[in-house]
Amino acid sequence: MNFLLSPAPHIRDNKSVTIIMCVVMLALLPATLGGVYFFGWSAAILVLLSVISAVATELVMNKMMKREVSIMDGSAALTGLLLALCVSPSLPYYQVVFGAIFAIIIGKQLFGGLGFNVFNPALVGRAFLAAAFPVHMTTWANAFAYRGLDAVTQATPLAAMKFSGQGTSYLALFYGNVGGCIGETSVLLLLLGGLYLLYKGIIDWRIPISYLGTVAVLSFVFKADPIFHLLAGGLLLGAFFMATDYVTSPITAKGMWIFGIGAGILVVIIRLFSGLPEGVMYSILFMNAFVPLINRYTRPRILGRKK
Amino acid sequence: MKILKMIVVLTLIGLISGGVLAYVYQWAELKIAANQVRETDAAVFKVVPGTKSYKTIAKDDLTYFECFDDVDGKLGTAILCQGNGYQGVIKLIVGVNADFSKFTGMSVLEQLETPGLGAKISEAVFQAQFNNLAARPPIEYVKGISPSKPNEIQAITGATISSRSVVNIINKTIEEWLRVK
Amino acid sequence: MKKGLMFELLKGLWDESPTFRQLLGMCPTLAVTTSIINGFSMGVATLFVLLCSSVIVSLLRSAIPKEIRIAAYVVIIAAFVTVADLFLKANFADISKALGPFVPLIVVNCIILGRAEAFASKHGVIPSFVDALGMGLGFTLALTLIGSIRELLGSGMLGQPWVIMILPSGAFITLGLLIALMNVIKDKTKAKLAPACPLACPGCEQGGVN
Structure with missing residues (x-):
């Protein structure tokens, strides 16, 4: 499918915000269920708590700010779901509630609600949690630890690579039985959801492709294993479900390329040259800040006007 | 005439300010020096317990304090160490006993690490x-498990880099101290 | 219209609060308010410099030619800042260490030069003293408030310590939310006290949107 941006008149699509949000949540379902399978019921409780607190906060804020109630558009629920998918499965429950409240209030409502927020609200919530509770956010339950089969905590594949030089098998990364955030470990399940979104035309292919491509090429250039860096960490979750957020990503085709490539460069820089093992969250948040600028400079020329 | 007035006024203001400052500085100088001595005392006494008096030695960018007590003579040495941490310079002081078989203490004097983690x-x-950490071989750190060897410490969970920095700073400074002492 | 001394004192606490209304002195506001004691001592140090320099500037206001007034103010302010810095170093070494370079940096705090230029150079000693006292107390109050919120949350008032509150981002979040809260209160009380004047002349406090 080829999307062309043009001035009015527009062909009206029958995709409403609610339908889009529901399709995205449906696409996240495999990864969510996978997270519960790998990390146990505590993961399911975290997801539920996060969604409920996000929706409840949205409702309270709507009432307090005397705005139209917007919880039925599903965006708050999606924010809650995405936030839960990118936190550690062993996070204390109340912390995810704080994260969801922060995401909705500071990340979304104070900017003016859906459509006005500069930063991806779920990632704002996650950034808050990472800064507020760094120890809990970097303590990772091992996959299947809840069944009492294995060691309880474990480094994520990226942390193991960065701090101890240990690799993780591609197969384990693909399947997902490794340490990590609830919804980021299984490449298989994330691909399933991502491809479904592409197939339904909900997201544009340019951002994921340029994002993932840049990470692969750059990690190859810097003599790191490109396949490992594609499969490990939250890259796929970020590329398909967070970098493609309508509100916080560019609207022009050229802008999407710039956004994806910029985020990809940041991920590789953070992963390979900084003190942090993973950089997907900061790469997307950082590029979010540039979106208004990108949109402005990649705006298509109006016919007949000088450039 | 106007220019003259400007010059006179500004000069007068400068002179009076300077005079006030000179007076205040004279008063503060002694106290500030005393504060610094007290700080060093506290640090040295903490890392080499039992110290009654010490001698400050500065050699090749290295500052260390030979510590003595009233009875047995030399107790050990307190060494100032400095190096890069995760976010900024870490300054610390470490004590070793007289025969350099074990550490007697460590105290971080200044650091800019992440609050809650590296801090x-x-x-x-x-x-x-x-x-009581063994002084030889150089200190090593382990993660997540209890130390098993006498020269091992356990790194702080989630702050491996800061813990490693401390270990490296101490090891490097100790090597240098062994060379110059 | 001549306004009373009480007005000059109180405006610094609320209507013209240097921190929440004029957004002056942001550098220490954001940098040193990691704890109550840090915020409070920074506020008091600033209050001291503000009081002394305002009084001196007001006393000398007719003696200083206007072409060199800024240079003269800066010398006066710098002298008092150095006095404050030496005093802290001598008597409160720990606080001085925690505040670091931000005590010497009071020299460039806009509140102080701002009050000297906007108020003390045009008013008598007593109003200038009261104005400086109000502004300084407003600044101290604001820094202490931010410091207490950050220290309480950062040290674990709500469950685990919120490390973010003692990081720079916590300062921005706290300041932003406090300004928002202040705006809400101001809007509410204004709507209650004075119904908007129907004439709504531009520049008038009573009319229209302020």
């Missing part, structure tokens, strides 16, 4: 690990 190097739990 835990300033906490007593982390610093206590250096009491």
Whole structure:
């Protein structure tokens, strides 16, 4: 499918915000269920708590700010779901509630609600949690630890690579039985959801492709294993479900390329040259800040006007 | 005439300010010096317990304090160490006993590590690990498990880089001290 | 219209609060308010410099030619800042260490030069003293408030310590939310006290949107 941006008149699509949000949540379902399978019921409780607190906060804020109630558009629920998918499965429950409240209030409502927020609200919530509770956010339950089969905590594949030089098998990364955030470990399940979104035309292919491509090429250039860096960490979750957020990503085709490539460069820089093992969250948040600028400079020329 | 007035006024203001400052400085100087001595005293007494008096020695960018007590003579040495941490310079002081067989203590003097993570190097739990730590071979750190060897400390969870920095700073400074002393 | 001394004192606490209304002195506001004691001592140090320099500037206001007034103010302010810095170093070494370079940096705090230029150079000693006292107290109050919120949350008032509150981002979040809260209160009380004047002349406090 080829999307062309043009001035009015527009062909009206029958995709409403609610339908889009529901399709995205449906696409996240495999990864969510996978997270519960790998990390146990505590993961399911975290997801539920996060969604409920996000929706409840949205409702309270709507009432307090005397705005139209917007919880039925599903965006708050999606924010809650995405936030839960990118936190550690062993996070204390109340912390995810704080994260969801922060995401909705500071990340979304104070900017003016859906459509006005500069930063991806779920990632704002996650950034808050990472800064507020760094120890809990970097303590990772091992996959299947809840069944009492294995060691309880474990480094994520990226942390193991960065701090101890240990690799993780591609197969384990693909399947997902490794340490990590609830919804980021299984490449298989994330691909399933991502491809479904592409197939339904909900997201544009340019951002994921340029994002993932840049990470692969750059990690190859810097003599790191490109396949490992594609499969490990939250890259796929970020590329398909967070970098493609309508509100916080560019609207022009050229802008999407710039956004994806910029985020990809940041991920590789953070992963390979900084003190942090993973950089997907900061790469997307950082590029979010540039979106208004990108949109402005990649705006298509109006016919007949000088450039 | 106007120019003259400007010059006179500004000069007068400068002179009076300077005079006031000179007076205040004279008063503050002694107290500030006393504060610094007290700080050094506290640090040295903490890392080499039992010290009654010490001698400050500065050699090749290295500052260390030979510590003595009233009875047995030399107790050990307190060495100032400095190096890069995760976010900024870490300054610390470490004590070794007289025959250089073990560390007697460690105290972080200045650090800019992340609050809640790396900043835990300033906490007593982390610093206590250096009491009675074997001085040779150089210190090593382990993660997530209890130390098994006499020269091992346990890194702070989630702050491996800050813990490693402390270990590296101490090891490097000790090597230098062995060379110059 | 001549306004009373009480007005000059109180405006610094609320209507023209240097921190929440004029957004002056942001550098220490954001940098040193990691704890109550840091915020409070920074506020008091600033209050001291503000009081002394305002009084001196007001006393000398007719003696200083206007072409060199800024240079003269800066010398006066710098002298008092150095006095404050030496005093802290001598008597409160720990606080001085925690505040670091931000005590010497009071020299460039806009509140102080701002009050000297906007108020003390045009008013008598007593109003200038009261104005400086109000502004300084407003600044101290604001820094202490931010410091207490950050220290309480950062040290674990709500469950685990919120490390973010003692990081720079916590300062921005706290300041932003406090300004928002202040705006809400101001809007509410204004709507209650004075119904908007129907004439709504531009520049008038009573009319229209302020």
